[in-house]
Amino acid sequence: MKVLISVDMEGISGIVHPAETNPDCYDYQQGRALMTAEANAVIAGVLDAEPAAEVWVADAHGPFRNLLPEDLDRRARLIRGKPRPLGMLAGLDEHTDAVMLIGYHARAGGGPAVLAHTMSDAILDVRVGGRSLGEIGLNAAMAGHLGVPVVLLSGDGTACAELTDLAPSAVTVAVKQALGQTAAVAVHPEEARERLRTAAAKAIEQRALVAPFALTGPLEVEIDLYGPHMVDLATLVPGVSRAGGGRKVTFTASDYADAYRLVLLLVQLASIRP
Structure with missing residues (x-):
C-alpha cells in the first residue's frame, strides 16, 4: 500500500508564532526540528501497522523546504521544493491508498485557531459550491477526487474539527488547544509524537471506514x-x-x-x- 503524509508547520505541537515557521526568523530552526520529529512519529506509526507500506512524505509548508532530510526516517521518500504538481499533495495519485495531514491549521476566519489562514494571507476565503474550505478541505477534496480518504489529521482542536466535519470517521490528534491566533496550550512534543505514532497505526488499520470527501463537478x-x-x-x-x-x-x-x-x-x- 502507498501512504502520502503531507506535513505543514503551523499545527505542530509547541508552534504558535510566525517566527517559528518563517525561514528568515531566529525560531525557525527549532520549528523545523519539531516538524521533522512529528513526521517521523507518523511514519513509524504507519509502518507499525503495515511494515511493507510505501510511505511518501510531502513537505507542505511555505517554501516546501522545511523538513530536515538527514533527520527524516530513511524508510520514507521525501518530496520537497516548488513549484510542483498538486502543491501540498505532491505525490498523490490513483495508486495512493491513504492521505495523512500532519501539522495542519484551520482555515482563514476559523477560530480561535493557531496561525489560521488559507494558502496565504492574501486569501480571505475560498468557497467551492458555496462551502467555505481551508487547506484541510481543499486538500481532502483533491484526495477524494481520486478516491483517496484522508484518514488522519493533527493540529489544534479547531483544525481537527474541520476534518471531522468532512470525514467523521477519520482519526484526529489535537496536539494543542488555541487560545488565539498566536497562543495555545500545547502538549509536550514527546507526548505529541507518542500520540501521533499510535494514531497513525490506528488510522491505517481503520482506513476502510473512512469515506473520501469528494465534490462532483461542474x-x-x-x-x-x-x-x-x-x-x-x-x-x-x-x-x-x-x-x-x-x-x-x-x-x-x-x-x-x-x-x-x-x-x-x-x-x-x-x-x-x-
Missing part, C-alpha cells in the same frame, strides 16, 4: 482576496471574473481537479505586489 468557485490589485491579476486568467465588488473573483471548473489547480495558481498570482 463546480462554482468563489475566492475573496485581500487586495483589489490581486483581483486585477486574477482576472487575467481566462475564465476568471470579478464578482460582487472589488475583492471577489469567481470561476466554474468542470471537475474538482481543475478547480484545485486554478486555486493554486490564483494563490501564486496573489503574492505578486504592484
Whole structure:
C-alpha cells in the first residue's frame, strides 16, 4: 500500500508564532526540528501497522523546504521544493491508498485557531459550491477526487474539527488547544509524537471506514482576496471574473481537479505586489 503524509508547520505541537515557521526568523530552526520529529512519529506509526507500506512524505509548508532530510526516517521518500504538481499533495495519485495531514491549521476566519489562514494571507476565503474550505478541505477534496480518504489529521482542536466535519470517521490528534491566533496550550512534543505514532497505526488499520470527501463537478468557485490589485491579476486568467465588488473573483471548473489547480495558481498570482 502507498501512504502520502503531507506535513505543514503551523499545527505542530509547541508552534504558535510566525517566527517559528518563517525561514528568515531566529525560531525557525527549532520549528523545523519539531516538524521533522512529528513526521517521523507518523511514519513509524504507519509502518507499525503495515511494515511493507510505501510511505511518501510531502513537505507542505511555505517554501516546501522545511523538513530536515538527514533527520527524516530513511524508510520514507521525501518530496520537497516548488513549484510542483498538486502543491501540498505532491505525490498523490490513483495508486495512493491513504492521505495523512500532519501539522495542519484551520482555515482563514476559523477560530480561535493557531496561525489560521488559507494558502496565504492574501486569501480571505475560498468557497467551492458555496462551502467555505481551508487547506484541510481543499486538500481532502483533491484526495477524494481520486478516491483517496484522508484518514488522519493533527493540529489544534479547531483544525481537527474541520476534518471531522468532512470525514467523521477519520482519526484526529489535537496536539494543542488555541487560545488565539498566536497562543495555545500545547502538549509536550514527546507526548505529541507518542500520540501521533499510535494514531497513525490506528488510522491505517481503520482506513476502510473512512469515506473520501469528494465534490462532483461542474463546480462554482468563489475566492475573496485581500487586495483589489490581486483581483486585477486574477482576472487575467481566462475564465476568471470579478464578482460582487472589488475583492471577489469567481470561476466554474468542470471537475474538482481543475478547480484545485486554478486555486493554486490564483494563490501564486496573489503574492505578486504592484
